[in-house]
Amino acid sequence: MAVPLFDTVSPVAPLRAELDTAIARVLDGGVYILGPEVEAFERELAAYLGVKHVVGVANGTDAITLALQALGVGPGDEVVVPAFTFYASAEAIPPTGANPVFCDVDPETMCVTAETVRAALTPRTRAVIAVDLFGNAAPIPEVVALGVPVVEDAAQAVGARLGDRMAGALGDVATFSFFPSKNLGCFGDGGAIATDDDALADAARVLRFHGSRDKVSYERIGWNSRLDELQAAILRVLLPSLDAWSEGRRTAAAHYAAAGLGELVALPVPTAGAVPAWHLFVVRHERAAELEAALADVGIGARGYYRTPLHRQPALAPWVPAGLELPVTDELARTHLAIPMNPLLDRAAADEVTAAVRTALTAS
Numbered sequence: 462m463a464v465p466l467f468d469t470v471s472p473v474a475p476l477r478a479e480l481d482t483a484i485a486r487v488l489d490g491g492v493y494i495l496g497p498e499v500e501a502f503e504r505e506l507a508a509y510l511g512v513k514h515v516v517g518v519a520n521g522t523d524a525i526t527l528a529l530q531a532l533g534v535g536p537g538d539e540v541v542v543p544a545f546t547f548y549a550s551a552e553a554i555p556p557t558g559a560n561p562v563f564c565d566v567d568p569e570t571m572c573v574t575a576e577t578v579r580a581a582l583t584p585r586t587r588a589v590i591a592v593d594l595f596g597n598a599a600p601i602p603e604v605v606a607l608g609v610p611v612v613e614d615a616a617q618a619v620g621a622r623l624g625d626r627m628a629g630a631l632g633d634v635a636t637f638s639f640f641p642s643k644n645l646g647c648f649g650d651g652g653a654i655a656t657d658d659d660a661l662a663d664a665a666r667v668l669r670f671h672g673s674r675d676k677v678s679y680e681r682i683g684w685n686s687r688l689d690e691l692q693a694a695i696l697r698v699l700l701p702s703l704d705a706w707s708e709g710r711r712t713a714a715a716h717y718a719a720a721g722l723g724e725l726v727a728l729p730v731p732t733a734g735a736v737p738a739w740h741l742f743v744v745r746h747e748r749a750a751e752l753e754a755a756l757a758d759v760g761i762g763a764r765g766y767y768r769t770p771l772h773r774q775p776a777l778a779p780w781v782p783a784g785l786e787l788p789v790t791d792e793l794a795r796t797h798l799a800i801p802m803n804p805l806l807d808r809a810a811a812d813e814v815t816a817a818v819r820t821a822l823t824a825s
């Protein structure tokens with residue numbers, strides 16, 4: 462039985478009629494940019510997250526750039542970012558004029574900690590980007606306690622929780638991606654910024670629309686970065702299912718544990734107090750690359766997402782000081798492996814994947 466790495470079709474299939482209705486509503490209304498659907502989705506996501514403001518933007522990368530600028534980050538500032546994350550977490554910094562400073566992560570949760578961030582702080586640090594990696598929630602409150610503004614990159618973690626707060630409500634401002642394979646994925650590109658801070662939300666709204674409030678006066682150099690009406694209408698249909706999908710992902714994780722996967726590879730470890738949303742189910746093993754190839758041979762989706770960590774990416778070399786050592790990041794880059802995960806992944810699929818892992822690891 463082939464098991465794909467993720468499944469963007471089956472979970473939304475039961476919602477097809479509602480999606481068709483929502484899309485037709487937008488076409489009938491003839492408003493495609495910044496209209497009632499975006500406004501309603503912003504309100505609905507804010508209520509879901511328990512924050513005051515959500516600002517829809519074009520994608521999760523822009524969301525980080527705009528959030529940083531809305532915080533006041535600019536030329537010459539430093540922004541701390543983990544080196545073990547998707548490239549966009551760091552790529553979003555230089556467009557503000559600020560410099561990325563790379564920090565390490567925890568070997569088990571794969572997220573930053575107060576200690577890994579503290580090691581990268583300097584008097585020029587203006588913000589920290591803490592990534593809720595793979596659907597885990599980073600320990601944001603302990604990073605906030607360092608006294609530097611925190612941008613929570615929750616692109617992979619919508620629906621996760623830490624204590625009684627939702628991921629995306631943990632720092633000064635949070636950013637989301639609605640890329641189709643994300644836990645709340647639209648049918649194109651989309652993103653959002655979430656915050657309790659009125660001034661920050663206002664700045665983000667101005668920045669997403671060319672630095673203007675009224676298309677007459679342009680107060681700053683901004684961006685053209687809007688969530689569009691069609692994607693917002695689609696997201697409004699999907700949002701009410703998010704909690705059930707997150708529960709399905711946690712059930713899938715439990716299937717893997719019950720199947721005995723933890724005896725073969727290291728299972729992902731939630732941050733203390735976190736209820737993860739397992740965007741990706743990322744295990745660790747010394748022979749991860751070999752395992753990746755062996756699973757592909759038998760039709761099981763597996764991928765090492767960040768084999769080359771950010772401090773070793775050519776485009777980011779100008780921001781990497783000579784001799785920078787991030788040992789945990791390097792170790793995880795080598796040993797991590799995402800295996801199939803989706804809200805509907807059942808015990809049979811977990812057994813199949815686990816058996817294939819066992820065969821691959823005992824074969825040689």
Ligand SMILES: Cc1ncc(COP(=O)(O)O)c(C=O)c1O
Nearest residue numbers: 520521522547549550616638640
């Ligand atoms: C951790 C992280 N940050 C940022 C992004 C950027 O989001 P987008 O692809 O919507 O620009 C992604 C996803 O692609 C991501 O996984």
